Amino acid sequence: MELVIKKSKIKDWLEVLEKDFKIIDARKEVLPPKQHFFPVKEDLFSFNLKSKKLKTIDQSENILLIISSLNKLEAMTQLDEIMEKPQKDFFYWQKRDKSVIVGIVDKSIKVPYGGDLVLEKINQKEYRTWVLNSKGRKLLKDKFFKKVLKPRIINYSKEPSPLKKMLLDSELLAEAVEWSWQSDHKIWEKLAGKCLGCGICTYLCPLCHCFSIEDQVSLDNSKCFRCRQWDACTLPKFSQVAGGPASPSQGGHNFHKTIKERYYNWYYHKFVRAYREYGKAQCVACGACAKNCPAGIKIGNVLKEIVKDYKKR
Amino acid sequence: MKNIYKPFKVEIVKIEDHSKDTKLFRLQKEKGNFSVNDQGLVSHPGQFVLISNFGYGEAPFGIASSPFEARYIDIVVRRVGCLTKALHQLKKGDQLFLRGPYGNGFPVDFMSGKDVIMVTGGCGIPPIAALTEYIIEKKWKFGRVYLIYGARTPADLLMKDNLEKWNKDIKVILTVDQPDKNWKGYVGLVSKIVKEIKVDPLDAVAAMCGPGPMIDALEHILRPLGISDRRIFVNMERKMQCGVGKCQHCTVGDKFVCQDGPVFNYDQIDKAWD
Numbered sequence: 001m002e003l004v005i006k007k008s009k010i011k012d013w014l015e016v017l018e019k020d021f022k023i024i025d026a027r028k029e030v031l032p033p034k035q036h037f038f039p040v041k042e043d044l045f046s047f048n049l050k051s052k053k054l055k056t057i058d059q060s061e062n063i064l065l066i067i068s069s070l071n072k073l074e075a076m077t078q079l080d081e082i083m084e085k086p087q088k089d090f091f092y093w094q095k096r097d098k099s100v101i102v103g104i105v106d107k108s109i110k111v112p113y114g115g116d117l118v119l120e121k122i123n124q125k126e127y128r129t130w131v132l133n134s135k136g137r138k139l140l141k142d143k144f145f146k147k148v149l150k151p152r153i154i155n156y157s158k159e160p161s162p163l164k165k166m167l168l169d170s171e172l173l174a175e176a177v178e179w180s181w182q183s184d185h186k187i188w189e190k191l192a193g194k195c196l197g198c199g200i201c202t203y204l205c206p207l208c209h210c211f212s213i214e215d216q217v218s219l220d221n222s223k224c225f226r227c228r229q230w231d232a233c234t235l236p237k238f239s240q241v242a243g244g245p246a247s248p249s250q251g252g253h254n255f256h257k258t259i260k261e262r263y264y265n266w267y268y269h270k271f272v273r274a275y276r277e278y279g280k281a282q283c284v285a286c287g288a289c290a291k292n293c294p295a296g297i298k299i300g301n302v303l304k305e306i307v308k309d310y311k312k313r
Numbered sequence: 314m315k316n317i318y319k320p321f322k323v324e325i326v327k328i329e330d331h332s333k334d335t336k337l338f339r340l341q342k343e344k345g346n347f348s349v350n351d352q353g354l355v356s357h358p359g360q361f362v363l364i365s366n367f368g369y370g371e372a373p374f375g376i377a378s379s380p381f382e383a384r385y386i387d388i389v390v391r392r393v394g395c396l397t398k399a400l401h402q403l404k405k406g407d408q409l410f411l412r413g414p415y416g417n418g419f420p421v422d423f424m425s426g427k428d429v430i431m432v433t434g435g436c437g438i439p440p441i442a443a444l445t446e447y448i449i450e451k452k453w454k455f456g457r458v459y460l461i462y463g464a465r466t467p468a469d470l471l472m473k474d475n476l477e478k479w480n481k482d483i484k485v486i487l488t489v490d491q492p493d494k495n496w497k498g499y500v501g502l503v504s505k506i507v508k509e510i511k512v513d514p515l516d517a518v519a520a521m522c523g524p525g526p527m528i529d530a531l532e533h534i535l536r537p538l539g540i541s542d543r544r545i546f547v548n549m550e551r552k553m554q555c556g557v558g559k560c561q562h563c564t565v566g567d568k569f570v571c572q573d574g575p576v577f578n579y580d581q582i583d584k585a586w587d
Contacts, residue, residue, distance in 0.1 A: 044318055047367040047368075049367065049368060052322070052408055054319075054322070054367075054410065056316060056319060085558075086557070086558050086572060087557060087558075088314055088317075089317070089559055090314055090315070090316040090319075093314060097314075209559075209561070210560055210561035210562065211554065211560050211561075212560065212562070213370070213554045213555065213560070215369060215370050215371075224368045226367070226371075231554075231560070231561075231562070233561060239551070239552050241394075241551075241552045242393040242395070242397065243391065243393030255551060255565075265564075268566075272567065273564070273566075273567045276567050277567075
């Protein structure tokens with residue numbers, strides 16, 4: 001028995017849900033879904049410079065987020081886990097707690113690794129339903145979802161990408177990436193020459209989550225907003241502090257001076273540290289970084305080369 | 314849900330000039346004392362707080378006051394960037410905001426019962442000051458205790474009143490790179506200092522802060538004394554934005570300096586850490 005919704009009814013169903021939720025269709029968005037709970041830039045606090053009053057900015061919203069990619073659904077599950085440890089990130093969960101994630105996926109699904117409710121395309125006209133939790137169950141409306149004993153199921157599955165297959169062995173990836181740095185593998189020098197250090201890969205990654213916090217003061221000097229914005233570990237100032245041995249013109253001591261160190265650090269975090277912290281790599285093989293890298297670096301190819309040499313060592 | 318980013322208000326009750334570019338700020342809560350744990354400690358020696366000066370930002374500072382002192386927290390601030398410049402312009406009675414204490418602190422339970430050598434330089438004194446205060450308060454728990462403190466010139470030595478006070482309970486050894494004519498202490502981190510230190514290398518621990526003195530101290534003092542890397546604890550500095558293991562700025566290898574540190578066993582850290 002399957003719970004099925006007609007493709008033509010999805011729009012009507014969402015219209016009914018619009019009473020309770022702000023519906024965001026992220027299916028065609030360039031930036032990853034993380035942006036709706038961890039925005040590119042957000043105000044955390046407002047501070048009145050005259051009265052010295054500090055106010056937390058309430059950004060809680062009932063969002064219903066629609067995602068079409070299975071990889072990005074999986075990324076949201078991982079990001080939830082990251083934002084929960086070691087303590088809950090207040091501003092992320094302020095939005096995430098009240099929101100629901102719906103997957104509308106035009107591919108066949110073996111197991112959905114994310115979302116609260118996932119609709120899987122089974123033929124040109126119908127989607128079947130995967131209910132992942134009670135949040136997802138609450139979205140079901142009898143008017144639109146019907147129980148069907150044996151619906152017509154067409155297989156839309158695609159062969160997983162080589163990177164996706166490699167991610168199945170996160171342990172091997174962690175070992176190989178760490179080995180490549182310790183053994184001074186030539187690839188890092190080559191990539192340092194290629195990488196522009198623009199940070200686009202980290203912004204488009206559905207799992208990258210580093211940020212910086214800064215204060216912005218209104219022009220009349222009456223109010224200050226403490227904002228958090230996305231940062232990128234490949235940017236030159238990511239680990240730079242004021243003072244220290246560097247000359248003032250260089251702005252202070254930099255703990256990650258070269259692009260080689262910074263670019264490796266990105267891989268190290270994703271494949272080594274993440275594996276040690278969470279038991280899996282912080283990559284879902286969505287391909288966004290490879291597709292958008294202005295220097296044409298393909299993370300999958302980099303890992304393939306490292307793993308190949310690691311096995312040969 | 315607790316807002317881990319929200320600081321609380323504190324008042325500057327005292328400002329002291331400690332060198333031409335360094336000041337000590339004494340911070341008090343609006344009402345009442347700072348909360349203490351079941352051991353009566355406001356913080357573990359070596360922990361840090363994040364200080365906000367709204368309009369200029371937030372940054373981590375090591376706690377310099379005694380961990381047993383609940384009425385106030387002292388921080389020592391060198392003027393190096395935008396936030397610290399703004400802090401230096403504040404006056405007694407002005408307000409700041411504070412989060413923390415954060416981090417692990419020195420492993421005082423492991424250190425107790427042993428001889429202790431503390432080594433620091435310049436503005437690396439605050440966490441070592443907190444540790445010194447802890448050790449003096451619990452003097453019966455520790456063996457012979459030394460503090461080796463270096464600075465560029467005698468005028469750059471910070472917390473001078475404390476150094477004199479501590480010298481009654483522990484041995485304080487001062488050294489500078491460029492002495493003036495009144496200077497009676499050592500010049501440079503020299504091997505001669507080793508002769509003043511009488512510890513049992515198998516039952517001694519070292520605590521350090523700051524990258525500069527670390528290498529010199531290792532070479533000239535701790536190695537000749539025969540102290541193993543496993544018994545050396547270093548308080549590290551990194552850029553930090555959140556202080557609570559989220560923003561990723563302070564990571565080194567698989568460690569977060571804010572959460573796993575700032576105190577690391579020298580054996581535990583990659584020797585390439587600067």
